[in-house]
Amino acid sequence: MRVLELGTLIAGPFAGRLLGDMGADVIKIEDPKRPDPLRTWGQGERDGHRFFWTVHARNKRCITLDLRAPEGQDLFRRLVAESDVVVENFRPGTLEKWGLGYDVLCEINPGIVLARVSGYGQTGPKAGHAGYASVAEAESGLRHLNGYPGQAPPRLALSLGDSLAGMFAVQGILAALLSRERTGRGQIVDVALTEACLAIQESVIPDYDAAGVARGPSGTRLEGIAPSNLYRTADDMWIVIAANQDTVFRRLCGAMERPELAGDPRFADHLARGVNQDELDDLIGAWAAKWPLAELLEHLSASGVVAGPVNTVAEVVADPQFRARNMLVEHHDERTGMEVLGPGVVPVLAGTPGSVRRAGAPIAGYDNGAVYGGVLGLTAAEQKDLRARGVI
Structure with a gap:
């Protein structure tokens, strides 16, 4: 052509x-x-x-x-x-x-x-x-x-x-x-x-038209989608942990050695986690802060949890996957x-x-x-x- x-x-x-x-x-x-x-x-x-x-x-x-x-x-x-x-x-x-x-x-x-x-x-x-x-x-x-x-x-x-x-x-x-x-x-x-x-813009318009919800900025997370946020590590780096799907959240709870959280009524399903995401982010943030970034990434990967670092361009050009x-x-x-x-x-x-x-x-x-x-x-x-x- x-x-x-x-x-x-x-x-x-x-x-x-x-x-x-x-x-x-x-x-x-x-x-x-x-x-x-x-x-x-x-x-x-x-x-x-x-x-x-x-x-x-x-x-x-x-x-x-x-x-x-x-x-x-x-x-x-x-x-x-x-x-x-x-x-x-x-x-x-x-x-x-x-x-x-x-x-x-x-x-x-x-x-x-x-x-x-x-x-x-x-x-x-x-x-x-x-x-x-x-x-x-x-x-x-x-x-x-x-x-x-x-x-x-x-x-x-x-x-x-x-x-x-x-x-x-x-x-x-x-x-x-x-x-x-x-x-x-x-x-x-x-x-x-x-x-x-x-x-x-995904469901922004129908959310407003059908439910009267005017979506706005939500910082480092999406409102009602949890956990899916940035967390600071022990070596002062940032990691994204995205475990908002029920099965992945259960794996995260196992990785945190907190399996009881998966059955907690506050976090038991997608809707409950969305309502209580502030509390959940605090729990995950306190746990992540005890780990150096590299070790945390390896641990989460082995546990089947979706996570990744916030890379600079220098880290991108050295990335073996790319x-x-x-x-x-x-x-x-x-x-x-x-x-x-x-x-x-x-x-x-x-x-x-x-x-x-x-x-x-x-x-x-x-x-x-x-x-x-x-x-x-x-x-x-x-x-x-x-x-x-x-x-x-």
């Missing part, structure tokens, strides 16, 4: 990355005058280069094309004729302004799938508003659920809403491609950042010449596994020759002329 990736920053490019990981020929299109700002994002830096781009633009061929110019729009139409999917995350109406709306694209290629990621979706009273992940997380109610009661709701130190939208876009693309196998026609995949954040499953893979960064570690490919497919074949292209337009020459058949002279006039 050939994918044309438009737009900048995170949601659209993340969708393109996921498709590229699974083997799609992803052609990322950047404005020759204004390349994707993602090239300069990330907190880590080496010799003026940042590494967000190294991973997020992996497995993509990068070309430059001015979609505001008539000649650029014509070249894009020619690329659409040779492609399966277009991914864009502009404000709604932008493609139409350039004469590149879905009505035009499907005339060129009836099988084209157009995935559109925006703040609020392509319809509705806010469709024309600009949107960012931070605002989408807030408006959807997702941010309200984070943190502690009575405090300002913090964000995760990532653009979560963008990544969720990118994942839903890929889900929609795959469903649209499956439908195309039956009908021969593509369609629009319309993903809103706000709706992606709303979609993962290493064994190739979830930490090297990217050859051509800009610096370094082998840069990054996340592996998820999910793991047994028959057709994905792979990291290249890191992000070091400069905008790096693959112009391969795409314009190889896909569209433009001569070197034609490419030179287009480059001189700022079209590519």
Whole structure:
């Protein structure tokens, strides 16, 4: 499958990355005058280069094309004729302004799938508003659920809403491609950042609508789900113990040498533990505080209790489980010449596994020759002329 990736920053490019990981020929299109700002994002830096781009633009061929110019729009139409999917995350109406709306694209290629990621979706009273992940997380109610009661709701130190939208876009693309196998026609995949954040909120809406329960932040635990919390160990580390299922709770009671707790009316089943979770957390917390983290993890694992440490990134990259499953893979960064570690490919497919074949292209337009020459058949002279006039 050939994918044309438009737009900048995170949601659209993340969708393109996921498709590229699974083997799609992803052609990322950047404005020759204004390349994707993602090239300069990330907190880590080496010799003026940042590494967000190294991973997020992996497995993509990068070309430059001015979609505001008539000649650029014509070249894009020619690329659409040779492609399966277009991914864009502009404000709604932008493609139409350039004469590149879905009505035009499907005339060129009836099988084209157009995935559109925006703040609020392509319809509705806010469709024309600009949107960012931070605002989408807030408006959807997702941010309200984070943190502690009575405090300002913090964000995760990532653009979560963008990544969720990118994942839903890929889900929609795959469903649209499956439908195309039956009908021969593509369609629009319309993903809103706000709706992606709303979609993962479990029973928040029915809890409110049917039972009048307005869920809010609950700190390190979930209200009514116990025990499932953070506990501090003897060496001042944190461990997550998740034993809220009845069978697992009985194992935890055995590990604590308190088997009588499993039959205690306060803790005998899921509902009782939810009502009495403060008392239960105190009991588990006092017990966990007597153990060093490593010893406690080993003891709980041997007892069949679900538990894990709160790892830093240094501990993640040393984790043998991630290493064994190739979830930490090297990217050859051509800009610096370094082998840069990054996340592996998820999910793991047994028959057709994905792979990291290249890191992000070091400069905008790096693959112009391969795409314009190889896909569209433009001569070197034609490419030179287009480059001189700022079209590519």
